Amino acid sequence: MSGETLHTRPQQPGTAHAARLATPADAEGIVRLRSAHVLDEPLPEEWIVRSGAELAARLVPGGDGRACVVDAPDGTLASCALALLHPVLPEPASPCGRAARVHTVATHPSWRGRGHAGSALTALLDLLRAEGVAPVEAEAPAGAAAFFRASGFRGSPAPMRLTWPGPAVRGRVDEKTGHVWLPPEQYAETVMKATGFACVLFTDAHDRPVQLHGVYSPTHPWQLAGGTMDPGERPWETAVRECREETGIELDGPPRLLATVYGLPGAEWPYSTMGLVFDGGRLDEARLGDIVLDPREHDEVRVLSLPEWRPLMPPRDFARLSAVMEARRTGVAAYFDTWDWGAE
Structure with a gap:
């Protein structure tokens, strides 16, 4: 069923394109629609990537995410409807023991007024009905109650709805500015998360880069000696270790x-990455021959000229190596900020 068009209830001719079942590849687009056009404040880019990776894993067969989307002519998403499933105790209202909550219905402003949201939500509800998922709940935003009622939702008779947002935010209020100063541990939860690494460039006597072939990372097949910083380590200590x-x-x-x-973070890694590359100097033939690899990480040492490395490496890895070699040649440290995860 992945990516197929869903022919459910007929749409009025000329009002909406047919909805299709979303695939994991649509996850980031759904998150971006929600961030830009549903949330009160758009998500930071790091959280869009993290949320998109999480949703992609939930949209695979057997996952607990269900979504239907309408494609725009330019290949982006015009509209989406997303529901997340959760287990409930079986009873007459939920005989299969699964219920769902409509998490997002969103349409890009360029494509509103054409019935796309209704098409996506109708297809989503038909999909859930076919799976026997019930009940399906939705919290209608202000002004959207009529839209959901048109799709068959009814008001809840529950006397109240309470939401627990998590631990209360307790901070010191500046009496002059009204600014809330959070305790360090709470403020730390709001800032960007990143991992650090340190590595070393070796060359041979002819200034040809020395690299190690990794056994665990097809994304980065050829690597400088180095790795991720351990807690409490400084970058140079990491490089030495x-x-x-x-x-x-x-x-x-x-x-x-x-x-x-x-x-930047990506599908392969949910955090930003920052690191330092140090100069390890030149190795003569004897020292090159004395290199002992850890077979759990690398299985080959190779020494090649820079042009010979190009076809063996992803473009962003080769660009990084080129920048490091230019820094070695000129004595001016390089700043390389496009070593992104999942950029190729």
Whole structure:
């Protein structure tokens, strides 16, 4: 069924394109529609990527997400309707033991007034009905009650609806400005999360880069010696430790910085990545021959000229290596901020 057009209830001719079942590839587009046109405040880019990756995993067969979308002519999403399933105790109102909540119905402003939202929501409800999922709840935003009632929703007889948003925010209020100063542990939950790494560039006597072939990462097949920082480590300490573990080489310093590297989060990794590349110097034939690899991480050492590395590496990895080599040549540290996750 993945990606197929859903022919459910007939639409009035000329008012809406047919809805289709969303696939994991639509997840980030759904999140972006929700962020821009449903939420009071748009999500930061890091959270859009994280939420999109989470939703993609829930839209796979067997997952607990169901969504229907309408495509715009330019290939983006014109509209979407998303529901999330949850288990309930079986009873006459929910005989299959699953219920759902409509999480998002959104349409891009360029495509409103054409029936797209109704088409997506109708297809979604028909899909849930075919799976025996009931009841289906929705919290209608202000001004949208009539839209949901037109799709068959009815008001709830429950006397109240209470929402627990999580631990209360307790902070110090500045009497002059009214600004709320959060305790450090609560403020830390609001800021961008990132992982750090440190690595080392070695070359041979002819200034050809030395790289290790990774056994665990098809995304980054050829790597500099280095890795992720452990808690409490400083970048140079990480470089020394990782170099020793991966090659057997003991760095003696002092640290010579070649580049600062930054990458945005993506489907492969939910956090930003920041790291430092240090100069490990030139290795003669004897020292190259003494390299001892950890077979759990690398299975080959290779020394090639920079042009020879190009066809063996993803473009962004080669661009990073080129920037590091230029920094070695000029003595001016590089700033490389496009080493993004899932960019290719």
